[in-house]
Amino acid sequence: MAYQMNFAPVMALAPQLFEGAFNTLILSGQSIVAGIAIGVVGAVGRTEGPRWLDRAIGAYVELFRNTPLLVQLFLIFFGLPYIGLRLSANAAAIIAVALNLGAYSTEILRAGLQAIPRTQIEAGLALGMSRLQVVRYVVIVPALRIIYPALTGQLTLTLLGSSIASAISATELTAAGARIESTTFRSLETFLCVAVIYIAMTFTFRFIYWLIGLLLFRRKAPPKPSLIADISEISRVGV
Template sequence: MAYQMNFAPVMALAPQLAEGALNTLILSGQAIVAGLAIGVVGAVGRTEGPRWLGRAVGVYVELFRNTPLLVQLFLIFFGLPYIGVRLSANAAAIIAIALNLGAYSTEILRAGLQAIPRTQIEAGLALGMSRLQVVRYVVIVPALRIIYPALTGQLTLTLLGSSIASAISATELTAAGARIESTTFRSLETFLCIAVIYIAMTFTFRFIYWLIGLWLFRRKAPPKPSLIADVTEVSRAGA
């Protein structure tokens, strides 16, 4: 007998899916903000900091990039209580996802910083630009332009990867779907709905990232356009 699709029981519990999607956005948003902050500190520390700091950041990056996120999540949620630190499922999920994203974003941001030649920075200072102008126009914007596709792709993976938090019963979309499935026994219909919601969230965020990219990288004249134009030429001459 062919399987008869029936979405009615699942749709009757649609508010739970909506609440789960909202919780996923909140959880992912908090983890992304924390992870990017870790990535910025790690990238700067690894490129500009003392050797010991660079090595410490390198160990952190390798540990978190070479172990599964699920294992990291379990270690934080089940391991920390052994040393007297008890976290809620959501707090543990945010910390684990943030640390995981921080390791990847450290390397992505470091690649962007290292892509800017030192001679180009020195040229900007030699031409009379302030350090703030050098950081903004010679370092940050060009570096961000280089890494923006990889960085936004990693943020999208972080949003999707938040579903793994359901393994410790964190309140997010996949966990909500599991509860609905156990109530309705409509597994296929439930997870088809969840897949559609994840696709909608992913494409929405990709559109937002595209709009942010247009705003960040739109062509506009800086305060000293002649200096910016001369930086590349001077740096090439000194290379």
């Protein structure tokens, strides 16, 4: 006999799915803010810091980029109590996801910083731009333009990857779906709804990232555009 789809039991518990989606956004948002902060510090440390700092940050990056997020999550949630630090499921999930994102964003941001030639920075200073203007228009904006697609793609993966927090019963969308499935026994219908919500969140954030990209890179011009053109010219021949 063919399987009969029945979404009614799942829809009756839809508020639990919406609550789980909201909790996913909170968990992901906190993890992203912390992860980007870690990435900025790590990228600056690797490009501008001493050799020992570069190696220490590199070891952190390799550790978290070459182990599964699930293993990192388990080590934090189940391992830290052995040294007297017991965390809630949500706190452990935020820390694990943030450290994982921090490792990836460190390398993404470092690539952007290294893509800006030193001669271009020196040219900006030679043309009379202040250090703040050089950092803003010669370093940050061009570097962010270079790494923006990779960075926003990683942020989207972070949103989706937060679903792994359900493995330690963190209160997020996938965990909410698992609870509904165990109540209704409608596995296919439940996780189809979960998938639709994830798709809606993903496309919403991709649209937001696209709008931010328009605002940062297409509509906002520096106050002295001639200087930026001169910088490119001078940096090619040297200061």
